[in-house]
Every structure is written in structure tokens, then in C-alpha cells.
Amino acid sequence: LPAGLSQWFPALEVLDVSGTGLTEMGTELLSLPCLHTLLAKNNRLGGPGSLPKGLEQAPLARSLRVLNLSGNRFSEVPPVVLQLRGLRSLSLGGNRLHGIPPDIQELHSLEFLYLGGNFITAIPPELAKLPSLRYLVLCDNKIQSIPPQLAQLHSLRSLSLHNNLLTYLPREILNLVQLDELSLRGNPLVVRFVRDLTYNPPSLQELAGRTIKTRNVPYTPSDLPESLVRYLSLASNCPNPKCGGVYFDSCVRQIKFVDFCGKYRLPLMHYLCSPECSSPFSSASQSSTSQSESDSEDEASVAAHRMQKVLLG
Amino acid sequence: MEQPVQTETWKAQSLEELIRILHQIFAEDKVSVEEVQALMESYESNPEEWLQYAKFDQYRYTRNLVDNGNGKFNLMILCWGEGHGSSIHDHTDSHCFMKILQGNLKETLFEWPEKKGNGEMTKKSERVLRENQCAYINDSIGLHRVENISHTEPAVSLHLYSPPFNTCNTFDQRTGHKHKVTMTFYSQFGERTVC
Numbered sequence: 001l002p003a004g005l006s007q008w009f010p011a012l013e014v015l016d017v018s019g020t021g022l023t024e025m026g027t028e029l030l031s032l033p034c035l036h037t038l039l040a041k042n043n044r045l046g047g048p049g050s051l052p053k054g055l056e057q058a059p060l061a062r063s064l065r066v067l068n069l070s071g072n073r074f075s076e077v078p079p080v081v082l083q084l085r086g087l088r089s090l091s092l093g094g095n096r097l098h099g100i101p102p103d104i105q106e107l108h109s110l111e112f113l114y115l116g117g118n119f120i121t122a123i124p125p126e127l128a129k130l131p132s133l134r135y136l137v138l139c140d141n142k143i144q145s146i147p148p149q150l151a152q153l154h155s156l157r158s159l160s161l162h163n164n165l166l167t168y169l170p171r172e173i174l175n176l177v178q179l180d181e182l183s184l185r186g187n188p189l190v191v192r193f194v195r196d197l198t199y200n201p202p203s204l205q206e207l208a209g210r211t212i213k214t215r216n217v218p219y220t221p222s223d224l225p226e227s228l229v230r231y232l233s234l235a236s237n238c239p240n241p242k243c244g245g246v247y248f249d250s251c252v253r254q255i256k257f258v259d260f261c262g263k264y265r266l267p268l269m270h271y272l273c274s275p276e277c278s279s280p281f282s283s284a285s286q287s288s289t290s291q292s293e294s295d296s297e298d299e300a301s302v303a304a305h306r307m308q309k310v311l312l313g
Numbered sequence: 314m315e316q317p318v319q320t321e322t323w324k325a326q327s328l329e330e331l332i333r334i335l336h337q338i339f340a341e342d343k344v345s346v347e348e349v350q351a352l353m354e355s356y357e358s359n360p361e362e363w364l365q366y367a368k369f370d371q372y373r374y375t376r377n378l379v380d381n382g383n384g385k386f387n388l389m390i391l392c393w394g395e396g397h398g399s400s401i402h403d404h405t406d407s408h409c410f411m412k413i414l415q416g417n418l419k420e421t422l423f424e425w426p427e428k429k430g431n432g433e434m435t436k437k438s439e440r441v442l443r444e445n446q447c448a449y450i451n452d453s454i455g456l457h458r459v460e461n462i463s464h465t466e467p468a469v470s471l472h473l474y475s476p477p478f479n480t481c482n483t484f485d486q487r488t489g490h491k492h493k494v495t496m497t498f499y500s501q502f503g504e505r506t507v508c
Binding site: 041042070071091093094112114116117134135137139140157158160162180181183185189 | 371372373395396398462463464465486487
């Protein structure tokens with residue numbers, strides 16, 4: 001960035017330095033108190049000095065609303081970006097990201113997150129802790145599964161998952177009632193019933209977590225290390241209404257197909273908290289070749305009908 | 314032997330002129346596909362002339378009506394954000410011309426699914442259309458999906474459909490099943506359409 005930028009243009013609100021070959025954006029950024037939009041796509045950013053030190057203390061950390069770093073060479077989300085508290089829109093499309101940091105949840109105000117065209121293999125459940133997220137783009141990555149917690153993104157209107165490595169979806173995806181758009185093409189979604197009988201016994205941490213949640217054992221953040229407070233907040237409810245149990249990482253998985261009026265069959269993964277639990281949608285004794293793999297439960301078919309309009313085949 | 318339709322070589326110097334010549338061409342009984350395609354391609358995209366129609370939506374591509382061709386055709390501008398794409402669709406027995414005004418669009422052609430088919434649809438071909446190129450398709454050629462595969466650049470395209478239509482079928486790539494949909498305009502003549 002040219003020296004003196006903040007001196008000549010102290011009231012700068014929008015800065016577009018896209019396509020300029022920048023390898024780093026210097027300290028000039030620290031003295032721009034009114035900047036709300038920073039566009040720096042198609043540059044050569046990605047190295048350690050890409051963003052100036054001290055950015056988290058600069059006025060920018062509170063004022064910046066839109067940050068576009070797409071088309072650069074970032075191999076990880078720069079940690080300082082996660083401290084831009086006021087950020088509403090973040091784009092890191094077309095970079096070299098291999099994952100999403102769990103601390104993404106720090107961006108409380110985030111509404112728009114574009115991470116398409118990277119090498120992301122997994123989605124951290126913490127991504128679901130973004131209460132204002134409306135638009136999430138994860139297309140053209142290497143994602144193999146979607147954490148069921150993602151269904152907690154109540155504001156989500158559009159979810160782009162095309163061209164990944166998904167074989168199924170978590171059944172909780174049906175809970176995203178605000179969803180208007182969902183793209184799934186270019187994924188190797190399974191088309192036949194798959195029964196996964198692997199069940200890894202729960203860890204001691206999981207068993208303790210389950211007990212705390214199901215027995216409503218009271219605790220405050222000061223009682224536990226922060227990592228355990230976070231762990232407890234990631235509990236998922238067992239879909240079996242008669243169970244009322246929760247699970248964290250250890251669960252039984254069953255792929256069942258939700259039928260959309262005989263036209264589409266989406267493979268949805270049902271997580272149950274233990275092998276003794278049965279899915280709310282069918283008895284445990286269904287054979288793998290049974291024709292009635294489609295759920296006939298009212299709740300599922302209403303949600304499925306709505307999903308039919310949303311799916312972009 | 315039928316008289317061949319006289320095809321002229323047009324050069325549209327502006328969007329306004331393009332529209333004017335289109336009206337002229339479509340006023341005739343017979344219209345040549347090659348003539349329209351060449352005309353569309355001859356117009357060199359000038360954003361100043363179409364920026365007022367180019368209204369983007371954050372979540373999906375938009376259709377913005379520019380001219381309704383005295384009922385003979387619809388001319389519209391489509392705005393594609395990064396990663397935005399269409400479903401596989403047909404063209405309800407109409408001619409469809411698509412010219413790139415900005416950025417690039419990938420067009421993937423598909424065969425029509427078998428009547429009783431229940432399998433994955435067959436891809437015929439794919440290509441990336443560059444700025445100012447104009448593609449043509451109709452139902453006898455096949456079905457297509459159009460998408461902006463860029464993660465950094467939005468794309469803008471100019472579409473001409475004749476006769477105009479507002480419903481079409483979308484197809485599920487994995488099964489070939491079709492589903493009729495009604496298309497709407499995000500804006501008309503530069504004004505945002507309130508739904």
C-alpha cells in the first residue's frame with residue numbers, strides 16, 4: 001500500500017486494491033479509522049506478512065464490515081482476520097485453505113462467508129455458532145461430511161455444497177427452515193441403502209458430557225476449563241423422541257433415504273446415541289433390501305417437501 | 314426450392330442499436346439463427362450501456378428484463394455472483410441466445426433423459442464462454458446448465474429468448490427427473506421488481 005495513504009485519505013471507507021500483485025498490506029491499514037470495505041482479491045497475499053501486525057488493535061478491527069481476499073495464496077485463514085469483530089462479509093474463495101479454524105465462531109456478526117474453491121476437507125462444528133450467517137459457500141472443496149451441528153445455523157438462507165466429496169447429509173439438515181437454496185450436484189451421494197454398523201464406544205469424556213447434559217447437572221464457565229465448556233455446548237440431541245439423550249462424537253450412524261414425492265432420494269445420515277436407540281422413523285428391524293426405505297413419518301415428509309423446492313439439482 | 318432467408322452482416326455499435334436491429338429482424342416472418350447470433354456477437358460489451366440493468370443478488374443469479382421485443386422476444390441481462398449457477402433446464406421450444414458481457418460462464422450440455430430413465434443424465438460437452446462470445450441452444454440441441462465457476466469474478470450475460478416464455482423444466486442430474494418451474498424477473502427495464 002502506498003505510504004501516506006492514511007494521511008491523504010483519512011476518511012477512506014472503501015479500499016479496492018484487487019489485481020495489483022500485492023504480497024503484503026502494510027501498516028497504512030492501521031491508520032484508516034473509517035474503513036468498512038477492503039477488497040484485495042487476485043493478489044499474491046498469503047505469506048506471513050500479508051496483514052500488518054497490530055491489526056487487531058487498530059480501529060479497523062471494529063469498523064471493517066466487508067473483507068474480500070479471494071484469489072490469493074492463503075493456506076490458512078489468517079488468525080488476525082478472526083479478530084475483526086464487526087465483520088459481516090468474508091470471502092476467501094479461490095485460495096489454498098485446507099481447513100476452517102474453529103475460532104471462526106469469534107466473528108459473531110458474520111452474515112456472508114465464501115470459502116469456495118479451496119482444499120477444505122472438513123467443517124468444524126464451531127462454524128454453526130455464527131448466529132447471523134445467511135450465506136455459506138463451500139463449493140469446490142474436498143469436504144466429506146457435514147457436521148449435524150450445522151443445522152443450528154437458524155439464519156442460513158443459502159448453502160452451497162456442490163462439487164465436494166459428500167456421500168450423505170445429516171438428517172438435521174431438514175431443520176434449516178430458512179433455507180431457500182441448497183446446491184448438492186457433483187457429490188458422490190450414495191444411491192443405495194448403506195448400513196454402517198461401526199459403533200465406537202464412547203470415551204470417558206463423552207460419557208461424562210452425556211451425563212451432565214441429560215441430568216442437567218448445573219455448571220458455570222468458571223467451573224470448567226474453556227475447552228470443556230465448548231465441548232458441552234456441542235451436544236446433539238438424539239433424534240429418537242423417546243430417548244431424550246445426547247451425543248457428542250460417539251454415535252451409531254444409519255443412512256436412510258428421504259423421498260421427495262418419488263422424484264429425488266436424498267441420503268440422510270441419522271445419528272443415534274446408541275445401538276439400543278431406534279430411529280424415530282422406522283423400526284430397527286428393517287432389512288437392507290426393503291423397499292420402504294423412504295421415511296413415511298409426517299415430520300420428515302413435510303420438511304422433505306419443502307426441501308424439494310430448495311434443491312438445485 | 315425455398316428462397317433462403319437473406320442474412321446480412323450487422324455490427325451493433327451500442328446496446329441501443331442492438332435492440333433496434335433486433336426489433337427490425339424480428340419484425341420479419343422468417344428470422345435466421347445465424348444472423349441473430351452474429352449480431353449479438355458483433356456488439357462489443359460496454360458496461361456503461363448496461364450497468365443500470367445489472368442488479369446482483371447475494372444468493373443466486375438474477376434475471377433482469379431489458380426489452381420485451383413487441384412480444385416477439387425477451388431480451389434480458391443475467392447477473393451471476395461468484396459460484397452462482399443454474400439448474401439443468403430446457404427452453405420450452407424457444408430459441409435461446411446467450412452472450413457474455415462480463416466475466417466467463419461455463420455451459421455444460423446434456424442429452425435429454427430417457428422417457429422412463431432413472432439414471433444419471435449424460436453430459437454431452439462443456440465449454441467456457443468468454444467475453445463477447447454468443448452461444449445458441451434450443452430443445453432439439455439438448456439441455457444445459459450454465460454456471461459462473463469463478464470464485465473471484467462476477468459474470469454478466471445478455472440473453473435473447475424467442476418466443477418469450479416464463480416456465481421451463483429443471484432436471485435432476487442424478488435421476489433425470491424433471492420439474493416445471495416458473496421464472497421471474499428480478500428487475501424490469503432497470504427497476505427492481507417487488508415480489
